[in-house]
Amino acid sequence: MQFKEGKEQFIQLWGTLGSDWGINRTMAQVHALLLISRESLSTEQVMEELGISRGNANMNLRELIDWNLVYRELKKGERKEFFRAEQDLWEVAKRVAHERRRREIQPLLNNLKEIAKIDGKKDSPEAEAFADRVKEIQRFVGKLDSAVETVIKAEENWFFGRILKIMK
Amino acid sequence: MQFKEGKEQFIQLWGTLGSDWGINRTMAQVHALLLISRESLSTEQVMEELGISRGNANMNLRELIDWNLVYRELKKGERKEFFRAEQDLWEVAKRVAHERRRREIQPLLNNLKEIAKIDGKKDSPEAEAFADRVKEIQRFVGKLDSAVETVIKAEENWFFGRILKIMK
DNA sequence: TCAAACTTTCAATACTTATTGAAAGTTTTA
DNA sequence: TAAAACTTTCAATAAGTATTGAAAGTTTGA
Numbered sequence: 409m410q411f412k413e414g415k416e417q418f419i420q421l422w423g424t425l426g427s428d429w430g431i432n433r434t435m436a437q438v439h440a441l442l443l444i445s446r447e448s449l450s451t452e453q454v455m456e457e458l459g460i461s462r463g464n465a466n467m468n469l470r471e472l473i474d475w476n477l478v479y480r481e482l483k484k485g486e487r488k489e490f491f492r493a494e495q496d497l498w499e500v501a502k503r504v505a506h507e508r509r510r511r512e513i514q515p516l517l518n519n520l521k522e523i524a525k526i527d528g529k530k531d532s533p534e535a536e537a538f539a540d541r542v543k544e545i546q547r548f549v550g551k552l553d554s555a556v557e558t559v560i561k562a563e564e565n566w567f568f569g570r571i572l573k574i575m576k
Numbered sequence: 577m578q579f580k581e582g583k584e585q586f587i588q589l590w591g592t593l594g595s596d597w598g599i600n601r602t603m604a605q606v607h608a609l610l611l612i613s614r615e616s617l618s619t620e621q622v623m624e625e626l627g628i629s630r631g632n633a634n635m636n637l638r639e640l641i642d643w644n645l646v647y648r649e650l651k652k653g654e655r656k657e658f659f660r661a662e663q664d665l666w667e668v669a670k671r672v673a674h675e676r677r678r679r680e681i682q683p684l685l686n687n688l689k690e691i692a693k694i695d696g697k698k699d700s701p702e703a704e705a706f707a708d709r710v711k712e713i714q715r716f717v718g719k720l721d722s723a724v725e726t727v728i729k730a731e732e733n734w735f736f737g738r739i740l741k742i743m744k
Numbered sequence: 745t746c747a748a749a750c751t752t753t754c755a756a757t758a759c760t761t762a763t764t765g766a767a768a769g770t771t772t773t774a
Numbered sequence: 775t776a777a778a779a780c781t782t783t784c785a786a787t788a789a790g791t792a793t794t795g796a797a798a799g800t801t802t803g804a
Contacts, residue, residue: 411703414694418710421687428680430598432792444709446702451751461794466752487749487802497716512596519589526582534614535579541612542586548665551743575719600762619781629764634782655772655779745804752799762789769782774775 418444419458434460435468439477442493448481450488476503498576502560509560513553520546586612587626602628603636607645610661616649618656644671666744670728677728681721688714 409417419440426436441457442449449457454465469491472478477500481490494500524542526535562568577585587608594604609625610617617625623633637659640646645668649658662668692710694703730736 409691409694411694411699411706414691414703414710415706417687418691421684421691425680425684428598430596434792443713444706446705462751463753463795464793467793470752489751497713501716501720508596512593516589516593519585523577523582523585523589526577526579531579535582537614538579538583538612542582545611545665548669552669555743575723602762630781631765631783632763635763638782657781747804748802750799750801753797754795756794758791758793760789760791762787764787765784767783769780771778771780773778 415444432468432471434458434464435471438465438468439472439493442472442478442491443495445493448483448490448492450490452488454491475507505556505560509553509556513549513556517546517549517553520549583612600636600639602626602632603639606633606636607640607661610640610646610659611663613661616651616658616660618658620656622659643675673724673728677721677724681717681724685714685717685721688717 419437422440422443423433423437426439427433437458438454441454451462451465451469454460454469455462458465469478472491472493473480477494479492479494481492483490494503520542524539524546526539558565558568559572562572587605590608590611591601591605594607595601605626606622609622619630619633619637622628622637623630626633637646640659640661641648645662647660647662649660651658662671688710692707692714694707726733726736727740730740
């Protein structure tokens with residue numbers, strides 16, 4: 409396989425991965441492109457390499473910055489902005505986990521809490537069973553969430569910090 | 577909040593969760609419905625409760641069975657099939673992780689391996705850097721994958737089994 | 745202060761994915 | 775073996791998402 413071909417395949421692959429996990433395909437492709445670029449790239453370069461429009465490139469670069477996966481960079485003598493991806497993959501994973509927790513899991517937990525509030529006693533036994541079940545789910549999601557948080561913050565924790573070092 | 581309202585909200589919520597994670601919304605809703613049903617349900621009942629067509633209900637029930645999240649059940653004196661969801665949430669999480677590993681992560685690793693094969697030496701230094709980067713990503717994804725496998729099989733592992741028991 | 749360089753926005757449009765429903769297929773019972 | 779009960783399939787269509795590109799907005803340098 410040649411370099412150019414490999415590069416393209418990698419970008420496609422990362423894009424597919426994104427789709428599978430609920431992330432906009434183009435956003436994942438832009439991320440892939442920046443992940444394998446040694447230099448930071450301009451919007452123009454991203455448009456060119458991926459064959460996408462200015463609006464699309466701009467939008468997805470913003471989104472990546474919003475996710476803390478890409479940094480804006482200014483070069484002296486250049487008026488336009490350049491973009492560079494976070495290169496440390498462990499950082500990337502932590503930030504994705506952090507953002508998804510914030511955007512999805514926390515609201516989910518709040519909603520479950522609300523739903524579990526239905527008054528089981530005033531209603532049917534079916535309703536009571538439902539309320540219990542929702543509380544159970546709530547507890548479970550809460551625990552999964554804490555586990556993820558523990559992993560994200562593993563470096564700060566002497567015990568998991570050790571485990572992490574062994575695995576890295 | 578009343579029972580009926582709570583139930584509907586829960587189903588919507590689980591559906592949204594599914595969308596966020598690359599799972600068909602209706603499939604997640606069917607799963608939600610079965611998760612909170614004490615009795616197993618027929619296709620008819622699923623259609624009725626969610627207001628979806630026969631084809632859609634059938635398709636998503638099959639898919640859930642394929643994911644090992646729902647069981648087919650036959651009741652005596654009844655000709656039609658009934659469906660029941662796995663109730664143990666830890667089992668649910670493990671099976672989702674198992675399926676996604678099998679369907680997405682394993683192929684991803686194979687593809688990365690292929691891409692990393694480009695011959696860096698015969699090409700530019702840029703190509704060499706690319707090959708190294710892909711190998712690095714491959715290693716990282718591989719480690720994440722092993723970590724997930726370890727968690728899935730935690731019960732069989734004395735060390736992580738202990739940690740799991742504490743967390744549960 | 746102006747205009748060139750650059751970035752952002754967003755309505756129109758294209759693309760992707762999910763859903764319907766009726767027809768075809770299968771199984772069961774009598 | 776026939777027909778009723780049930781399940782599956784799939785082409786047509788609807789619904790949901792992403793992309794374009796041109797216009798509007800902003801910043802910079804002379």
